[in-house]
Amino acid sequence: MLLIECPYCGVRPELEFVYGGQAHVARPHDPAACSDEQWAEFLYWRENAKGVHAERWRHTHGCGRFFNALRDTTRDQFLATYRVGERPPAASSREREPQP
Amino acid sequence: MSGDLRAASGGRIDRNRVLRFRFDDREYTGAAGDTLASALLANGVHLLGRSFKYHRPRGVLSAGADEPSALVTVRRDAARMTPNLRATQVELYEGLEAFSQNRWPSLELDVGAVSGLLSPFIPAGFYYKTFMWPRGAWHRLYEPKIRAAAGLGRAPEQADPDIYANRFAHCDVLVVGAGPAGLAAAAAAAGSGARVILCDEQSEPGGSLLAEPAAHSEAAIAGEPAARWLTRTLRQLTAHPRLTLLTRTTAFGYFPHNLLGLNQRLSDHLPRPDPGQPRERQWQVRAREVVLATGALERPLVFPGNDRPGILLAGAARTYLNRFGVLPGSRVVLVTACDAAYQAALDLHRAGVSVSAIVDVRSGAPDGPLLEAARLAGLPVETQATVLGTSGRLRVRAIRIQKLDSAGAPAGPVRRIRCDLVLMSGGLTPSVHLFSQSRGKLAWDESLAAFLPGQAVERVRSVGACRGVFSLAAAVSDGTGAGLSAARDAGFSVSAAIPEAPLPESAAAGRPGALPQPPGVSGEKAFVDWQNDVTARDLTLAAREGFRSIEHVKRYTTTGMATDQGKTSNINALAIVARELGEAMPRVGLTTFRMPYTPVSFGSFAGFARGELFDPVRATPMHDWAARQGAVFENVGLWKRARYFPLPGEDMHAAVARECLAVREHCGIFDASTLGKIEVAGKDAATFMNRMYVNAWANLAVGRCRYGILLRDDGFIYDDGVVARMAPDRFHVTTTTGGAAGVLALMEDYRQTEWPDLDVWLTSTTEQWAVIALQGPAARRVLEPLIEGLDLSAGAMPHMSAARGRICGIPMLLMRVSFTGELGFEINVPADFGLPVWQAVFETGQAHGITPYGTEAMHVLRADKGYIIVGQDTDGTVTPDDAGLAWSIGKGKPDFLGKRALERPALASPYRKQLVGLLTRDPQQVLEEGAQIVPGRHRSAPEPALGHVTSSYHSARLGRSIALALVGAGRSRIGETLYVSMPDGDIPVQVTSPVFYDPQGSRLNG
Incomplete structure (x- = not known):
């Protein structure tokens, strides 16, 4: 079971979290202005990264808040977690793993 | 004295405590401290089982967890029967009862052994090749027969009555394995102040030291005899306040972030375990x-x-001799590919066993102190030789050997040596199972002929023999160094100097692969995997048939599968395949080590989560009342809901019909407490609701309700429910019973991540409210006497209104809503008052024919009216228009979840499946839910179905069957006849409006 660092609560076991799909997929501000293709892309097109993936998690059984994470999908390792609205940390600071 | 073949002294058994036990219904005796295997060997019993595929007689191969052959069933009573236990790990207790497996009628005379004679016809993968024809015979004939013939022990047929515990623990340093290296590591780490857990699968710590002879061991650690070092270290460790020592505890799995699963066996070694105590603890x-x-x-x-x-x-x-005092034979031949095994011959020789030959299969001229000792002892050593075969039906009687020429090929005369014990050693394989499970990289070491732990992923160190450091002093030093550095890295200040890590040693490299054989096919099988009956020839055959990946070879031949997990077979199999493919071993690769290291009982994983504790149960405040009324319950999510309330002699059909008629004619009372409830509050609550739900909320007046529909952004119905506006900034949102958690999660997602600027708060109030639905023409009359401060008249409280008041003095939220088509109210009271209010309503209702009804009647009543149930009449591909609910969409709203998607051409098509009603020609025929709908009765070719039946019931009020269905362009087909495919033929049905009852809604508004 992974340890995940909630940016609000700290390191907690994976059981407390729910995965929330790819991060930084913003819902268009004016959906009516989107073409069908643009709307379909918003709905259905997602990264399938082999490597670093920015994704959403929710600390469902904790503070209940959504946050973002960078995870290396090849190693299933969290490189960083950060709050909604924050930019993803730079690659150089991505080597931090939660400590048991 | 237990058994004939016991040395007069020595070992760690207690000869004064004689234990009686039974194996295959024969009584034997052993000594305290024995395993089942050692006790049987002490009685001269070597035949312990029949092999998996060929039913070959098999005995004990090893003395520990790697045992692939000596699998037995241990029985305490009819329910406590554990199959496939390794006899080498079963601790003996007074009265133990064990059985051999996979034999009939008896172990000595096994009819299944005939499959050994047929073995030329059943090579690797034979079932893929042989049982291809006729079609269908695999499931009916071949597989059941093969499964009956091949197999291991049988699972017990009764439920497991034992208790299994589980426990979570944190520590600074976890040490797996209490051999010399592990003990040294634990002592060093605990001595540095770290909290240490030390676990070992055996009944006592000591590891390889337990197999050292106590009396005359040359083994020493820093000048101290090994036995004394062990005693002293254990005394020091058990007294340590920061150290937890777990024996009989197998570390079976290594999970991310240094989480390890340990299975502790608490009572299997006891003659009469206390049934109130757990059997295992995970x-x-x-x-x-x-x-x-x-x-x-x-x-x-x-x-x-x-x-x-x-x-x-x-x-x-060596273990049987030195730890258990057992002489496993009287004339021994040792076949070895490494120096270390000579010690076994020397120990047995010293114990009086005749050593007939030591056959060293290495090429070149081996030399070393142990070889020298063997020569000094006068033991006959045959170097540069190979083994051609053995004989003996139920026990080895002789071995045939031949010299190797300078090219390494067998040559010269064949020598036959009589013996009753053959020992073999192909070298040592470091146990890298857990390291590999931790996703650490393994590195091939050519000089050791072994995979060693390489780059780690976790915070883990390997010490001692599992990284190729075999010699005692080096392993202890390795352990000490790792214990100190682990404590340091866990944050403790370490004052002692950390010794340099010793290098791996190649002395036990051995000789992986098959021993050289003369040209021509030997009739005898050379086994690589004892447990799965995989031979060297199976592996070469697989390679010749084109299997090049070791993972494919594993699946094709089954080598290394089951409990063996490659413990004994991996490296030999790899060497044989590599040789056949002409590849280097590391290039052929290694199969994945899977958890568990040794089998773990299902009970251990289940722990306390069984029976009533298997899953949480959610019960409403009125649950016990319903149970007392004889309600039959159904599971909806985790909830228990009353499905119907049968009177004596009634079946479900009769009960549901009676309940339905009572609601239509008098009054029904229904427990709707399971409905999800979410309070949406805040300055921007209406804005939030406008964006989430399709409906127009801005114009909903306080005190009014509206049927809300929630879509996902893909335009499909996700949930529905009545929403009441309690204040300008407060909505009481109800959801489906099963959808409550998902709706709240969806709302939270948008609130937090899309519209964080909105001032709105979401609170689940599902369990705060008990909800009593009162439905039927008499509902108002039942309710009125109990209510204070509210006018229930149609003018003051029309359909879809909500108001606060009191019932029986209890504060109440009253909603006039109906899911039945009748005049109806839903009484929301704080959950703790649910039962007394329910009872009061029920009491008052007696004069009006009040009848409790369950979810089944609720389903029929709503289907009369064509009301959908999300998840039954919708399936995640249904839009509001498909369901006939386009009227609910707020006009002129700029946006809401799913709005843009609904404008996509495919979602606006008039040919989409739409909700309609179906009426059978025969009014008594009830269609099957899920049945497909087709245009014509007589069809020659397969054709796409037009849709399917989503809900189907017998309606008591209408006196006939009714059904709801999703049908392509359904609304344009109203009046047409279509056909529903039922098991006994196609049934003609008429397409109708989905509203079968009171289409004007006059009863609803009454």
Whole structure:
């Protein structure tokens, strides 16, 4: 079971979290202005990264808040977690793993 | 004295405590401290089982967890029967009862052994090749027969009555394995102030030291005899306040972030376990640092006839002799590919066993102190030789050997040596199972002929034999260094100097692969995997048939599968395949080590989560009342809901019909407490609701309700429910019972991540409210006398209104809503008052024919009215228009979840499946839910179905069957006749409006 660092609560076991799909997929501000293709892309097109993936998690059984994470999908390792609205940390600071 | 073949002294058994036990219904005796295997060997019993595929007689191969052959069933009573236990790990207790497996009628005379005669016709993968024809016979005939013939022990048929516990633990340093390296690591880490957990699968700590002779061991650690070092270290460790020592505890799995699963066996070794105490305890340990001291396993040698009872691993024989005082034979031949095994011959010789030959299969001229000692002792050593075969039906009787010429090929005369014990050693394989499970990289070491732990992923160190450091002093030093550095890395200040890590040693490299054989096909099988009956020839055949990946070879031949997990077979199999493919071993690769290291009982994983504790149960405040009324319950999510309330003699059909009529004619009372409830509050609550739900909320007046529909952004119906506006900034949102958690999660997602600027708060109030639905023409009359401060008249409280008031003095939220088509109210009271209010309503209702009804009647009543149930009449591909609910969409709203998607051409098509009603010609015929709908009765070719039946009931009020269905362009087909495919033919149905009852809604508004 992974340890995940909630940016609000700290390191907690994976059981407390729910995965929330790819991060930084913003819902268009004016959906009516989107073409069908643009709307379909918003709905259905997602990264399938082999490597670093920015994704959403929710600390469902904790503070209940959504946050973002960078995870290396090849190693299933969290490189960083950060709050909604924050930019993803730079690659150089991505080597931090939660400590048991 | 227990058994005939016991040395007069020595070992760790207590000869004064004689234990009686039974094996295959014969009584034997053993000594306290024995395993089942050692006790049987002490009684001269080598034949312990029949092999998996060929039913060959098999005995004990090893003395520990790697045992692939001596699998037994241990029985305490009819329910407590454990199959497939390794006899080498079963601790003896007074009265133990064990049985051999996979034999009929008896172990000595096994009819299934005839499959050994047929073996030329059943090579690797034979079932893929042979049982291809006729079609269908695999499931009916071949597979059941093969499964009956091949197999291991039988699972017990009764439920497991034992208790299994689980425990979570954290520590600074977890040490796996209490051999010399592990003990040294634990002592060093605990001495540095770290909290340490040390676990070992055996009944006592000591590891390889337990197999050292106590009396005359040359083994020493820093000048101290090994036995004394062990006693002293254990005394020091058990007294340590920061150290937890777990024996009989197998670390079976290594999970991310240093979480390890340990299974502790608490009572299997006791003659009469207390049934109130747990049998096993599963630990989940999260460790800052892990030290693996898991040791090494001895490899068998691959030569023809290497599987007969009486053929053991050399190290196992040392264990039986030195730890259990057992003489496993009287005339021994040792076949070895490494120096270390000579010690076994020397120990047995000293115990009085006649050593007929030591056959060294290495090429070149081996030399070393142990060889020298063997020569000094006068033991006959045959170097540069190979084994051609063995003989003996139920026990080895002789072995045939031949010299190797300078090219390494067998040459010269064949020598036959009589013996009753053959020991073999192909070298040592470091146990890297856990390290590999931790996703650490393994590195091939050519000089050791072994995979060693390489780059780690977790915070883990390997010490001692599991990383190729075999010699005692070096392993202890390795352990000490790792214990100190683990404590340091866990944050403790370490004052002692950390010794330099010793280098791996190649002395036990051995000789992986099959021993050389003369040209021509030997009739005898050379086994690589004892447990799965995989031979050297199966592997070469697989390679010749084109299997090049070791993972494919594993699946095709089954080598290394089951409980063996490659412990004894991996490296030999790899060497044989590599040789056949002409590739280097590391290039062929290694199969994945899977957890568990040794089998773990299902009970251990289930722990306390069984029976009533298997899953949480959610019960409403009125649950017990319904149970007392004889309600039959159904599961909806975790909820228990009353499905119907049968009177004596009634079946479900009769009960549901009676309940339906009572609601239509008088009054029904229904427990709707399970409905999800979410309070949406805040300055922007209406804005939030406008964006989430399709409906127009801005114009909903306080005190009014509206049927809300929630879509996902893809335009499909996700949930529905009545929403009441309680204040300008407060909505009481109800959801479906099963959808409550998902709706709240969806709302939270948008609130937090899309519209964080909105001032709105979401609170689940599902369990705060008990909800009593009162439905039927008499509902108002039942309610009125109990209500204070509210006018219930149609003018003051029309359909879809909500108001606060009091019922029986209890504060109440009253909603006039209906899911039945009748005049109806839903009484919301604080959950703790649910039962008394329910009882009061029920009491008052007696004069009006009040009848409790369950979810089944609720379903029929709503289907009368064509009301959908999300998840039954919708399936995640249904839009509001498909469901006939386009009227609910707020006009002129700029946006809401799913709005843009609904404008996509495919979602606006008039040919989409739409909700309609279906009426059968025969009014008594009830269609099957899920049945497909087709345009014509007589069809020649397959054609796409027009849709399917989503809901189907017998309606008591209408006196006939009704059904709802999703049908392509359904609304344009109203009046047409279509056909529904039922098991006994196609049934003609008429397409109708989905509203079967009171389409004007006059009863609803009454």
